[in-house]
Amino acid sequence: MRSKRTFDFVKSSRKFMIFSALVTLLGIVIVSISGLNYGIDFSSGTSVDVTTSKSVDEAKLRIFLDEQKSEFGEYSLTTAESRDSIRFKNALNDQQEKAFKAAFSSQIDVDASYEINIVDADIAQEQQKSALIGMAVACLGIVLYVSMRFEWRFAIAAVTSLIYSAFFVITMFSIFRFEVNLPFILAVLTIIGYAINDTVVIFDRIRENLRFTKIKTHGDLDLLVNNSIWQTLSRSINTVITVLIASVCLFIFGGESIKLFSLAMIFGLVSGAYSSIFIASQLWLYLKKKQPIKKVAVKPQSTP
Template sequence: MLKIIERTKIWFAISLSIIILGFGFMVYRTSTTGAPLNFGMDFAGGNDIQINIGKAFSKDDVQKIVNKYVSDGTVTKIDGNKGVEIKSGQMTDAQQTQVFNDVKKKYNLKTKAPTSTERISGSVGKELEKKAMYALIVANIFMLLYIGWRFEFKFGAAALISLLHDVLITLAFYSVFNRPVNSPFIAGMLTIIGYSINDTIVVFDRIRENQRKSRRMTNAELANTSITQTMTRSIYTVLTVVIAVTSVHIFVPSIREFTEPLLVGIISGCYSSIFIASPLWVIFKNRSDKKKALRKVAVSK
Protein backbone atom coordinates (compact mmCIF):
# COMPACT_ATOMS: atom_id res chain seq x y z
CA MET A 1 0.00 0.00 0.00
CA LEU A 2 1.30 3.44 -0.97
CA LYS A 3 2.01 5.91 1.84
CA ILE A 4 0.59 9.06 0.24
CA ILE A 5 -1.17 10.69 3.18
CA GLU A 6 1.88 10.43 5.44
CA ARG A 7 3.77 12.75 3.04
CA THR A 8 1.02 15.34 2.71
CA LYS A 9 3.33 18.23 3.67
CA ILE A 10 5.70 17.33 0.84
CA TRP A 11 2.92 17.29 -1.79
CA PHE A 12 1.49 20.57 -0.53
CA ALA A 13 4.96 22.17 -0.45
CA ILE A 14 5.65 21.20 -4.08
CA SER A 15 2.39 22.75 -5.28
CA LEU A 16 2.75 25.82 -3.10
CA SER A 17 6.27 26.43 -4.39
CA ILE A 18 5.11 26.39 -8.02
CA ILE A 19 2.13 28.64 -7.28
CA ILE A 20 4.27 31.14 -5.34
CA LEU A 21 6.82 31.17 -8.18
CA GLY A 22 4.04 31.91 -10.66
CA PHE A 23 2.59 34.60 -8.41
CA GLY A 24 6.04 36.19 -8.14
CA PHE A 25 6.30 36.37 -11.93
CA MET A 26 2.80 37.87 -12.09
CA VAL A 27 3.82 40.62 -9.66
CA TYR A 28 6.98 41.28 -11.68
CA ARG A 29 5.10 41.43 -14.98
CA THR A 30 2.46 43.72 -13.48
CA SER A 31 5.18 46.15 -12.37
CA THR A 32 6.87 46.12 -15.80
CA THR A 33 4.01 45.68 -18.29
CA GLY A 34 0.92 46.60 -16.28
CA ALA A 35 -0.64 43.13 -16.67
CA PRO A 36 0.01 39.97 -14.59
CA LEU A 37 -0.14 37.71 -17.64
CA ASN A 38 0.67 37.97 -21.33
CA PHE A 39 -2.90 38.63 -22.44
CA GLY A 40 -3.32 37.85 -26.11
CA MET A 41 -5.21 39.84 -28.68
CA ASP A 42 -8.55 38.39 -27.60
CA PHE A 43 -8.18 40.19 -24.26
CA ALA A 44 -5.86 43.12 -24.98
CA GLY A 45 -7.23 43.99 -28.42
CA GLY A 46 -5.40 44.24 -31.74
CA ASN A 47 -5.54 43.39 -35.44
CA ASP A 48 -6.41 40.12 -37.13
CA ILE A 49 -5.51 39.86 -40.83
CA GLN A 50 -6.24 36.94 -43.15
CA ILE A 51 -4.57 36.76 -46.57
CA ASN A 52 -5.31 34.19 -49.27
CA ILE A 53 -1.96 33.34 -50.83
CA GLY A 54 -3.41 30.55 -52.95
CA LYS A 55 -0.30 28.37 -53.00
CA ALA A 56 2.25 26.77 -50.72
CA PHE A 57 4.34 29.26 -48.77
CA SER A 58 6.82 29.42 -45.92
CA LYS A 59 5.35 30.41 -42.58
CA ASP A 60 8.81 31.52 -41.44
CA ASP A 61 9.09 33.95 -44.35
CA VAL A 62 5.77 35.56 -43.45
CA GLN A 63 6.83 35.68 -39.79
CA LYS A 64 9.99 37.58 -40.78
CA ILE A 65 7.87 40.14 -42.63
CA VAL A 66 5.61 40.59 -39.61
CA ASN A 67 8.60 40.88 -37.24
CA LYS A 68 9.86 43.92 -39.20
CA TYR A 69 6.89 45.92 -37.94
CA VAL A 70 5.76 44.37 -34.63
CA SER A 71 7.31 42.10 -32.01
CA ASP A 72 4.17 40.23 -30.89
CA GLY A 73 2.84 39.09 -34.26
CA THR A 74 1.77 35.45 -34.62
CA VAL A 75 1.42 33.71 -37.98
CA THR A 76 -0.83 30.71 -38.59
CA LYS A 77 -1.49 28.78 -41.79
CA ILE A 78 -5.18 28.45 -42.69
CA ASP A 79 -7.38 27.28 -45.59
CA GLY A 80 -5.45 24.08 -46.25
CA ASN A 81 -2.07 25.80 -45.83
CA LYS A 82 -2.84 28.19 -48.72
CA GLY A 83 -3.82 31.12 -46.56
CA VAL A 84 -2.28 32.93 -43.62
CA GLU A 85 -3.72 34.55 -40.50
CA ILE A 86 -1.68 37.25 -38.76
CA LYS A 87 -2.55 38.44 -35.25
CA SER A 88 -0.95 41.27 -33.30
CA GLY A 89 -1.93 43.42 -30.36
CA GLN A 90 0.59 46.13 -31.29
CA MET A 91 -0.01 46.47 -35.01
CA THR A 92 -1.46 49.75 -36.26
CA ASP A 93 -3.60 50.14 -39.37
CA ALA A 94 -0.61 51.58 -41.23
CA GLN A 95 1.59 48.62 -40.25
CA GLN A 96 -1.20 46.26 -41.28
CA THR A 97 -1.12 47.77 -44.77
CA GLN A 98 2.67 47.51 -44.90
CA VAL A 99 2.58 43.84 -43.89
CA PHE A 100 -0.01 43.07 -46.55
CA ASN A 101 1.98 44.92 -49.24
CA ASP A 102 5.16 43.01 -48.32
CA VAL A 103 3.36 39.66 -48.42
CA LYS A 104 1.74 40.65 -51.72
CA LYS A 105 5.12 41.54 -53.19
CA LYS A 106 6.80 38.41 -51.80
CA TYR A 107 4.29 36.02 -53.39
CA ASN A 108 3.22 38.11 -56.41
CA LEU A 109 -0.39 38.31 -55.29
CA LYS A 110 -2.93 39.94 -57.57
CA THR A 111 -5.44 40.66 -54.84
CA LYS A 112 -5.75 44.32 -53.84
CA ALA A 113 -6.71 43.76 -50.19
CA PRO A 114 -6.53 41.08 -47.50
CA THR A 115 -9.25 38.42 -47.43
CA SER A 116 -10.45 39.87 -44.13
CA THR A 117 -9.32 42.30 -41.47
CA GLU A 118 -10.68 42.66 -37.96
CA ARG A 119 -9.93 45.12 -35.21
CA ILE A 120 -10.63 43.92 -31.66
CA SER A 121 -10.86 46.73 -29.15
CA GLY A 122 -9.57 46.58 -25.58
CA SER A 123 -13.13 47.01 -24.26
CA VAL A 124 -14.21 43.84 -26.05
CA GLY A 125 -11.24 42.06 -24.50
CA LYS A 126 -12.23 43.21 -21.00
CA GLU A 127 -15.79 41.98 -21.55
CA LEU A 128 -14.41 38.63 -22.73
CA GLU A 129 -12.16 38.46 -19.66
CA LYS A 130 -15.15 39.09 -17.37
CA LYS A 131 -17.29 36.43 -19.06
CA ALA A 132 -14.42 33.94 -18.93
CA MET A 133 -14.10 34.51 -15.18
CA TYR A 134 -17.85 34.05 -14.71
CA ALA A 135 -17.71 30.80 -16.69
CA LEU A 136 -14.95 29.41 -14.44
CA ILE A 137 -16.77 30.45 -11.25
CA VAL A 138 -20.12 28.99 -12.35
CA ALA A 139 -18.47 25.73 -13.43
CA ASN A 140 -16.77 25.36 -10.05
CA ILE A 141 -19.95 26.16 -8.09
CA PHE A 142 -22.03 23.57 -9.94
CA MET A 143 -19.32 20.94 -9.53
CA LEU A 144 -19.16 21.64 -5.80
CA LEU A 145 -22.94 21.27 -5.54
CA TYR A 146 -22.91 18.03 -7.54
CA ILE A 147 -20.12 16.40 -5.52
CA GLY A 148 -21.66 17.62 -2.27
CA TRP A 149 -24.94 15.94 -3.28
CA ARG A 150 -23.34 12.84 -4.82
CA PHE A 151 -20.93 12.24 -1.93
CA GLU A 152 -20.74 14.70 0.98
CA PHE A 153 -19.58 18.27 1.54
CA LYS A 154 -16.07 17.26 2.68
CA PHE A 155 -15.51 15.53 -0.65
CA GLY A 156 -16.86 18.58 -2.49
CA ALA A 157 -14.65 21.02 -0.60
CA ALA A 158 -11.54 18.89 -1.24
CA ALA A 159 -12.41 18.57 -4.93
CA LEU A 160 -13.03 22.31 -5.31
CA ILE A 161 -9.66 23.18 -3.75
CA SER A 162 -7.92 20.68 -6.02
CA LEU A 163 -9.61 22.31 -9.04
CA LEU A 164 -8.40 25.70 -7.85
CA HIS A 165 -4.94 24.12 -7.53
CA ASP A 166 -5.03 23.04 -11.19
CA VAL A 167 -6.08 26.51 -12.33
CA LEU A 168 -3.31 28.18 -10.30
CA ILE A 169 -0.65 25.73 -11.51
CA THR A 170 -1.63 26.37 -15.13
CA LEU A 171 -1.60 30.13 -14.56
CA ALA A 172 1.81 29.80 -12.92
CA PHE A 173 3.12 27.97 -15.99
CA TYR A 174 1.77 30.68 -18.29
CA SER A 175 3.23 33.40 -16.09
CA VAL A 176 6.71 31.87 -15.78
CA PHE A 177 7.03 31.09 -19.50
CA ASN A 178 5.15 34.24 -20.64
CA ARG A 179 2.71 32.27 -22.77
CA PRO A 180 -0.18 34.23 -24.37
CA VAL A 181 -3.58 33.98 -22.68
CA ASN A 182 -6.53 34.08 -25.08
CA SER A 183 -9.92 32.51 -25.86
CA PRO A 184 -8.58 28.99 -26.57
CA PHE A 185 -6.84 29.17 -23.19
CA ILE A 186 -10.21 29.68 -21.46
CA ALA A 187 -11.70 26.76 -23.37
CA GLY A 188 -8.71 24.68 -22.30
CA MET A 189 -9.16 25.69 -18.65
CA LEU A 190 -12.82 24.62 -18.67
CA THR A 191 -11.81 21.30 -20.22
CA ILE A 192 -9.12 20.86 -17.56
CA ILE A 193 -11.67 21.40 -14.79
CA GLY A 194 -13.96 18.76 -16.28
CA TYR A 195 -11.14 16.25 -16.71
CA SER A 196 -9.64 16.84 -13.28
CA ILE A 197 -12.94 16.47 -11.45
CA ASN A 198 -13.56 13.19 -13.25
CA ASP A 199 -10.23 11.79 -12.07
CA THR A 200 -10.89 13.02 -8.52
CA ILE A 201 -14.34 11.43 -8.42
CA VAL A 202 -12.83 8.04 -9.32
CA VAL A 203 -10.60 8.21 -6.23
CA PHE A 204 -13.42 9.53 -4.01
CA ASP A 205 -15.80 6.84 -5.18
CA ARG A 206 -13.27 4.18 -4.20
CA ILE A 207 -12.81 5.84 -0.79
CA ARG A 208 -16.57 5.69 -0.25
CA GLU A 209 -16.69 2.02 -1.23
CA ASN A 210 -13.84 1.17 1.12
CA GLN A 211 -15.55 3.09 3.94
CA ARG A 212 -18.46 0.66 3.74
CA LYS A 213 -16.26 -2.42 3.56
CA SER A 214 -13.60 -1.53 6.13
CA ARG A 215 -15.07 0.53 8.93
CA ARG A 216 -12.07 -0.14 11.19
CA MET A 217 -9.61 1.61 8.88
CA THR A 218 -8.41 5.09 9.79
CA ASN A 219 -9.11 7.89 7.33
CA ALA A 220 -5.47 7.91 6.23
CA GLU A 221 -5.55 4.14 5.62
CA LEU A 222 -8.77 4.47 3.66
CA ALA A 223 -7.23 7.15 1.42
CA ASN A 224 -3.95 5.28 0.96
CA THR A 225 -5.75 2.06 0.06
CA SER A 226 -8.08 3.80 -2.37
CA ILE A 227 -5.26 5.70 -4.07
CA THR A 228 -3.23 2.49 -4.41
CA GLN A 229 -6.22 0.75 -6.01
CA THR A 230 -6.84 3.54 -8.53
CA MET A 231 -3.26 4.68 -9.18
CA THR A 232 -2.64 2.39 -12.16
CA ARG A 233 -5.90 3.42 -13.79
CA SER A 234 -5.12 7.12 -13.28
CA ILE A 235 -1.62 6.83 -14.75
CA TYR A 236 -2.78 4.83 -17.79
CA THR A 237 -5.63 7.25 -18.45
CA VAL A 238 -3.40 10.31 -18.20
CA LEU A 239 -0.70 8.77 -20.40
CA THR A 240 -3.29 7.92 -23.05
CA VAL A 241 -4.72 11.44 -23.05
CA VAL A 242 -1.30 13.12 -22.93
CA ILE A 243 -0.07 11.07 -25.91
CA ALA A 244 -3.19 11.97 -27.91
CA VAL A 245 -3.07 15.68 -27.04
CA THR A 246 0.70 15.86 -27.62
CA SER A 247 0.24 14.34 -31.08
CA VAL A 248 -2.41 16.94 -31.92
CA HIS A 249 -0.19 19.68 -30.46
CA ILE A 250 2.72 18.68 -32.68
CA PHE A 251 0.91 17.94 -35.94
CA VAL A 252 -1.92 20.53 -35.80
CA PRO A 253 -0.21 23.86 -35.05
CA SER A 254 -3.42 25.86 -35.55
CA ILE A 255 -4.88 24.64 -32.23
CA ARG A 256 -1.76 24.74 -30.07
CA GLU A 257 -3.23 27.63 -28.08
CA PHE A 258 -5.87 25.14 -26.93
CA THR A 259 -3.74 22.02 -26.51
CA GLU A 260 -0.96 23.74 -24.54
CA PRO A 261 -3.06 24.53 -21.43
CA LEU A 262 -4.63 21.09 -21.78
CA LEU A 263 -1.26 19.36 -21.44
CA VAL A 264 -0.32 21.39 -18.37
CA GLY A 265 -3.75 21.01 -16.78
CA ILE A 266 -4.12 17.29 -17.43
CA ILE A 267 -0.81 16.51 -15.74
CA SER A 268 -1.64 18.88 -12.88
CA GLY A 269 -5.12 17.35 -12.60
CA CYS A 270 -3.73 13.84 -12.23
CA TYR A 271 -1.33 15.08 -9.56
CA SER A 272 -4.02 16.98 -7.64
CA SER A 273 -6.48 14.08 -7.65
CA ILE A 274 -3.96 11.87 -5.90
CA PHE A 275 -1.73 14.20 -3.90
CA ILE A 276 -4.00 17.16 -3.13
CA ALA A 277 -7.69 16.16 -3.11
CA SER A 278 -7.29 12.93 -1.15
CA PRO A 279 -5.04 14.38 1.60
CA LEU A 280 -7.45 17.32 1.91
CA TRP A 281 -10.34 14.91 2.40
CA VAL A 282 -8.39 13.18 5.18
CA ILE A 283 -7.74 16.54 6.87
CA PHE A 284 -11.40 17.58 6.66
CA LYS A 285 -12.61 14.14 7.75
CA ASN A 286 -10.25 14.00 10.74
CA ARG A 287 -11.42 17.43 11.90
CA SER A 288 -15.04 16.41 11.53
CA ASP A 289 -14.51 13.16 13.44
CA LYS A 290 -12.67 15.04 16.17
CA LYS A 291 -15.56 17.48 16.58
CA LYS A 292 -18.04 14.60 16.77
CA ALA A 293 -15.93 12.91 19.45
CA LEU A 294 -15.78 16.13 21.50
CA ARG A 295 -19.56 16.52 21.26
CA LYS A 296 -20.07 12.98 22.50
CA VAL A 297 -17.77 13.65 25.44
CA ALA A 298 -19.64 16.86 26.24
CA VAL A 299 -23.02 15.11 26.08
CA SER A 300 -21.84 12.22 28.27
CA LYS A 301 -20.76 14.68 30.96
Protein backbone atom coordinates (compact mmCIF):
# COMPACT_ATOMS: atom_id res chain seq x y z
CA MET A 1 0.00 0.00 0.00
CA ARG A 2 1.83 3.07 -1.25
CA SER A 3 0.79 6.63 -0.74
CA LYS A 4 0.56 8.84 -3.85
CA ARG A 5 0.02 11.98 -1.78
CA THR A 6 2.66 14.62 -1.38
CA PHE A 7 1.91 15.70 2.19
CA ASP A 8 2.79 13.18 4.89
CA PHE A 9 0.61 13.76 7.97
CA VAL A 10 2.52 11.27 10.08
CA LYS A 11 5.92 12.67 9.21
CA SER A 12 4.73 16.18 10.16
CA SER A 13 2.85 15.02 13.26
CA ARG A 14 5.63 15.98 15.68
CA LYS A 15 5.45 19.64 14.62
CA PHE A 16 1.68 19.74 14.95
CA MET A 17 1.70 17.99 18.32
CA ILE A 18 4.25 20.49 19.66
CA PHE A 19 2.13 23.34 18.27
CA SER A 20 -1.00 21.88 19.90
CA ALA A 21 0.78 21.51 23.23
CA LEU A 22 1.98 25.12 23.10
CA VAL A 23 -1.52 26.36 22.27
CA THR A 24 -2.94 24.36 25.18
CA LEU A 25 -0.33 25.67 27.63
CA LEU A 26 -0.95 29.23 26.45
CA GLY A 27 -4.69 28.67 26.90
CA ILE A 28 -4.20 27.38 30.45
CA VAL A 29 -2.16 30.48 31.33
CA ILE A 30 -4.70 32.87 29.78
CA VAL A 31 -7.74 31.22 31.39
CA SER A 32 -5.93 31.05 34.76
CA ILE A 33 -5.08 34.76 34.65
CA SER A 34 -8.10 36.27 32.91
CA GLY A 35 -10.76 33.72 33.73
CA LEU A 36 -14.05 33.65 31.81
CA ASN A 37 -16.61 36.36 31.30
CA TYR A 38 -19.62 34.55 32.78
CA GLY A 39 -23.07 35.69 31.76
CA ILE A 40 -25.95 35.84 34.20
CA ASP A 41 -26.64 32.14 33.57
CA PHE A 42 -23.52 31.33 35.62
CA SER A 43 -23.24 34.42 37.79
CA SER A 44 -25.94 36.31 39.61
CA GLY A 45 -27.43 39.23 37.74
CA THR A 46 -30.35 40.55 35.72
CA SER A 47 -30.99 40.32 32.00
CA VAL A 48 -33.27 43.03 30.58
CA ASP A 49 -34.31 42.80 26.93
CA VAL A 50 -36.15 45.94 25.86
CA THR A 51 -38.14 46.16 22.63
CA THR A 52 -38.74 49.80 21.71
CA SER A 53 -41.30 51.31 19.36
CA LYS A 54 -38.58 53.39 17.71
CA SER A 55 -34.84 53.24 17.18
CA VAL A 56 -32.98 54.53 20.24
CA ASP A 57 -29.58 56.21 19.95
CA GLU A 58 -26.96 54.11 21.76
CA ALA A 59 -25.20 57.15 23.21
CA LYS A 60 -28.48 58.39 24.71
CA LEU A 61 -29.16 54.97 26.17
CA ARG A 62 -25.71 54.77 27.75
CA ILE A 63 -26.13 58.21 29.30
CA PHE A 64 -29.42 57.03 30.80
CA LEU A 65 -27.85 53.83 32.19
CA ASP A 66 -24.86 55.72 33.59
CA GLU A 67 -27.23 57.99 35.50
CA GLN A 68 -28.95 54.89 36.96
CA LYS A 69 -25.73 53.17 38.12
CA SER A 70 -26.17 54.25 41.71
CA GLU A 71 -29.48 52.40 41.89
CA PHE A 72 -29.04 49.42 39.53
CA GLY A 73 -25.27 48.89 39.50
CA GLU A 74 -22.80 48.05 36.72
CA TYR A 75 -24.16 47.03 33.33
CA SER A 76 -23.27 45.86 29.84
CA LEU A 77 -25.23 46.88 26.75
CA THR A 78 -25.87 45.31 23.35
CA THR A 79 -28.00 47.33 20.95
CA ALA A 80 -29.96 46.51 17.81
CA GLU A 81 -32.46 48.49 15.72
CA SER A 82 -35.42 48.18 18.09
CA ARG A 83 -34.20 45.67 20.67
CA ASP A 84 -31.64 46.45 23.36
CA SER A 85 -30.12 43.90 25.72
CA ILE A 86 -28.99 45.19 29.10
CA ARG A 87 -27.16 42.99 31.60
CA PHE A 88 -26.91 44.16 35.21
CA LYS A 89 -24.38 42.43 37.47
CA ASN A 90 -26.77 42.79 40.40
CA ALA A 91 -29.94 40.73 40.82
CA LEU A 92 -32.67 43.39 40.89
CA ASN A 93 -35.50 43.06 43.38
CA ASP A 94 -39.17 43.79 42.58
CA GLN A 95 -38.93 47.45 43.56
CA GLN A 96 -35.81 48.01 41.45
CA GLU A 97 -37.43 46.25 38.52
CA LYS A 98 -40.48 48.53 38.68
CA ALA A 99 -38.24 51.58 39.12
CA PHE A 100 -36.21 50.68 36.03
CA LYS A 101 -39.31 50.25 33.87
CA ALA A 102 -40.71 53.57 35.08
CA ALA A 103 -37.45 55.43 34.44
CA PHE A 104 -36.97 53.89 30.98
CA SER A 105 -40.55 54.65 29.98
CA SER A 106 -40.35 58.27 31.10
CA GLN A 107 -36.91 59.05 29.66
CA ILE A 108 -36.49 56.76 26.64
CA ASP A 109 -39.69 55.19 25.26
CA VAL A 110 -43.11 55.11 26.90
CA ASP A 111 -44.26 52.27 24.60
CA ALA A 112 -41.31 49.95 25.32
CA SER A 113 -41.90 46.33 26.32
CA TYR A 114 -39.65 44.39 28.67
CA GLU A 115 -38.41 40.83 29.13
CA ILE A 116 -36.60 40.55 32.44
CA ASN A 117 -34.79 37.47 33.76
CA ILE A 118 -33.24 37.47 37.22
CA VAL A 119 -30.71 34.84 38.34
CA ASP A 120 -29.59 34.79 41.95
CA ALA A 121 -26.28 33.36 43.19
CA ASP A 122 -27.70 29.93 44.16
CA ILE A 123 -29.35 29.34 40.80
CA ALA A 124 -26.22 30.49 38.94
CA GLN A 125 -24.05 28.10 40.95
CA GLU A 126 -26.48 25.22 40.31
CA GLN A 127 -26.49 25.91 36.57
CA GLN A 128 -22.70 26.03 36.54
CA LYS A 129 -22.57 22.66 38.28
CA SER A 130 -25.15 21.14 35.93
CA ALA A 131 -23.23 22.35 32.87
CA LEU A 132 -19.99 20.76 34.09
CA ILE A 133 -21.78 17.50 34.90
CA GLY A 134 -23.36 17.48 31.44
CA MET A 135 -20.01 17.89 29.70
CA ALA A 136 -18.40 15.21 31.90
CA VAL A 137 -21.22 12.74 31.16
CA ALA A 138 -20.89 13.45 27.42
CA CYS A 139 -17.14 12.73 27.52
CA LEU A 140 -17.67 9.56 29.56
CA GLY A 141 -20.31 8.34 27.11
CA ILE A 142 -17.93 8.92 24.21
CA VAL A 143 -15.16 6.97 25.98
CA LEU A 144 -17.49 4.01 26.53
CA TYR A 145 -18.85 4.13 22.97
CA VAL A 146 -15.44 4.32 21.28
CA SER A 147 -14.01 1.66 23.62
CA MET A 148 -16.79 -0.79 22.74
CA ARG A 149 -16.75 -0.05 19.03
CA PHE A 150 -12.97 0.11 18.64
CA GLU A 151 -10.39 -0.31 21.44
CA TRP A 152 -9.06 1.63 24.41
CA ARG A 153 -6.30 3.30 22.37
CA PHE A 154 -8.90 4.84 20.08
CA ALA A 155 -10.90 5.99 23.13
CA ILE A 156 -7.93 7.76 24.74
CA ALA A 157 -6.99 9.44 21.46
CA ALA A 158 -10.59 10.53 20.79
CA VAL A 159 -11.17 12.06 24.23
CA THR A 160 -7.82 13.87 24.13
CA SER A 161 -8.70 15.47 20.80
CA LEU A 162 -12.18 16.42 22.08
CA ILE A 163 -10.72 18.08 25.17
CA TYR A 164 -8.36 20.06 22.94
CA SER A 165 -11.25 21.21 20.69
CA ALA A 166 -13.42 22.28 23.62
CA PHE A 167 -10.58 23.98 25.46
CA PHE A 168 -9.57 25.89 22.32
CA VAL A 169 -13.05 27.43 22.19
CA ILE A 170 -12.88 28.26 25.91
CA THR A 171 -9.50 29.92 25.37
CA MET A 172 -10.78 32.07 22.51
CA PHE A 173 -13.74 33.22 24.60
CA SER A 174 -11.38 34.04 27.46
CA ILE A 175 -9.04 36.06 25.21
CA PHE A 176 -11.78 38.15 23.61
CA ARG A 177 -13.91 38.32 26.79
CA PHE A 178 -16.99 36.93 25.08
CA GLU A 179 -19.86 36.07 27.39
CA VAL A 180 -20.07 32.46 28.58
CA ASN A 181 -23.69 31.39 29.05
CA LEU A 182 -25.97 28.40 28.48
CA PRO A 183 -25.95 28.76 24.64
CA PHE A 184 -22.15 28.57 24.87
CA ILE A 185 -22.41 25.22 26.70
CA LEU A 186 -24.82 23.97 24.03
CA ALA A 187 -22.33 25.05 21.37
CA VAL A 188 -19.49 23.17 23.09
CA LEU A 189 -21.61 20.00 23.32
CA THR A 190 -22.52 20.35 19.64
CA ILE A 191 -18.85 20.82 18.77
CA ILE A 192 -17.99 17.63 20.67
CA GLY A 193 -20.58 15.81 18.55
CA TYR A 194 -19.14 17.02 15.25
CA ALA A 195 -15.54 16.44 16.37
CA ILE A 196 -16.20 12.85 17.44
CA ASN A 197 -17.96 12.23 14.13
CA ASP A 198 -14.85 13.32 12.19
CA THR A 199 -12.62 11.27 14.51
CA VAL A 200 -14.73 8.11 14.23
CA VAL A 201 -14.71 8.36 10.42
CA ILE A 202 -10.89 8.33 10.42
CA PHE A 203 -10.72 5.60 13.07
CA ASP A 204 -13.16 3.44 11.13
CA ARG A 205 -10.99 3.67 8.02
CA ILE A 206 -7.85 2.88 10.06
CA ARG A 207 -9.54 -0.21 11.50
CA GLU A 208 -10.74 -1.28 8.05
CA ASN A 209 -7.26 -0.90 6.56
CA LEU A 210 -5.75 -2.87 9.44
CA ARG A 211 -7.80 -5.88 8.40
CA PHE A 212 -6.31 -6.01 4.91
CA THR A 213 -2.76 -4.85 5.59
CA LYS A 214 0.11 -6.92 6.89
CA ILE A 215 1.90 -4.85 9.49
CA LYS A 216 5.54 -5.90 9.68
CA THR A 217 7.21 -2.67 10.81
CA HIS A 218 6.32 0.67 12.39
CA GLY A 219 6.79 2.18 8.94
CA ASP A 220 3.82 0.12 7.73
CA LEU A 221 1.70 1.64 10.53
CA ASP A 222 2.81 5.14 9.54
CA LEU A 223 1.82 4.52 5.95
CA LEU A 224 -1.51 3.01 6.97
CA VAL A 225 -2.48 6.02 9.12
CA ASN A 226 -1.33 8.50 6.48
CA ASN A 227 -3.37 6.78 3.76
CA SER A 228 -6.42 6.47 6.04
CA ILE A 229 -6.40 10.22 6.65
CA TRP A 230 -6.14 10.97 2.94
CA GLN A 231 -8.97 8.54 2.15
CA THR A 232 -11.34 10.33 4.55
CA LEU A 233 -10.04 13.88 4.15
CA SER A 234 -12.52 15.03 1.48
CA ARG A 235 -15.48 13.81 3.53
CA SER A 236 -14.23 15.54 6.68
CA ILE A 237 -13.58 18.81 4.85
CA ASN A 238 -16.97 18.77 3.12
CA THR A 239 -18.78 18.13 6.41
CA VAL A 240 -16.94 20.94 8.21
CA ILE A 241 -17.40 23.43 5.35
CA THR A 242 -21.14 22.70 5.13
CA VAL A 243 -21.73 23.33 8.84
CA LEU A 244 -19.25 26.22 8.87
CA ILE A 245 -21.20 28.05 6.15
CA ALA A 246 -24.40 27.67 8.17
CA SER A 247 -22.66 28.91 11.34
CA VAL A 248 -21.20 31.95 9.56
CA CYS A 249 -24.62 32.81 8.12
CA LEU A 250 -26.17 32.55 11.59
CA PHE A 251 -23.44 34.79 12.98
CA ILE A 252 -23.91 37.45 10.28
CA PHE A 253 -27.68 37.39 9.85
CA GLY A 254 -28.88 35.90 13.15
CA GLY A 255 -30.11 37.80 16.16
CA GLU A 256 -27.96 38.95 19.06
CA SER A 257 -29.03 36.01 21.22
CA ILE A 258 -27.53 33.48 18.79
CA LYS A 259 -24.34 35.29 17.72
CA LEU A 260 -22.14 33.90 20.50
CA PHE A 261 -23.49 30.38 19.89
CA SER A 262 -22.57 30.72 16.19
CA LEU A 263 -19.15 32.13 17.03
CA ALA A 264 -18.40 29.23 19.38
CA MET A 265 -19.46 26.83 16.62
CA ILE A 266 -17.08 28.48 14.14
CA PHE A 267 -14.13 28.19 16.52
CA GLY A 268 -15.08 24.63 17.46
CA LEU A 269 -15.56 23.32 13.93
CA VAL A 270 -12.09 24.49 12.90
CA SER A 271 -10.40 23.12 16.03
CA GLY A 272 -12.41 19.87 15.82
CA ALA A 273 -11.33 19.16 12.25
CA TYR A 274 -7.73 19.98 13.16
CA SER A 275 -7.68 17.76 16.26
CA SER A 276 -9.24 14.79 14.43
CA ILE A 277 -6.45 14.77 11.87
CA PHE A 278 -3.41 15.99 13.77
CA ILE A 279 -4.11 14.84 17.33
CA ALA A 280 -6.50 11.86 17.50
CA SER A 281 -5.02 9.72 14.71
CA GLN A 282 -1.44 10.59 15.63
CA LEU A 283 -1.96 9.82 19.32
CA TRP A 284 -3.50 6.45 18.42
CA LEU A 285 -0.46 5.73 16.24
CA TYR A 286 1.88 6.60 19.12
CA LEU A 287 0.01 4.26 21.49
CA LYS A 288 -0.18 1.51 18.86
CA LYS A 289 3.59 1.58 18.35
CA LYS A 290 4.00 0.77 22.05
CA GLN A 291 2.40 -2.60 21.31
CA PRO A 292 4.83 -5.23 19.99
CA ILE A 293 4.20 -6.14 16.36
CA LYS A 294 3.06 -9.73 16.03
CA LYS A 295 5.36 -11.68 13.80
CA VAL A 296 3.91 -14.41 11.64
CA ALA A 297 5.52 -17.74 12.42
CA VAL A 298 7.14 -19.41 9.42
CA LYS A 299 6.73 -23.17 9.29
CA PRO A 300 9.99 -25.02 8.60
CA GLN A 301 10.03 -26.93 5.35
CA SER A 302 10.08 -30.69 5.76
CA THR A 303 12.99 -32.47 4.13
CA PRO A 304 12.18 -35.48 1.96
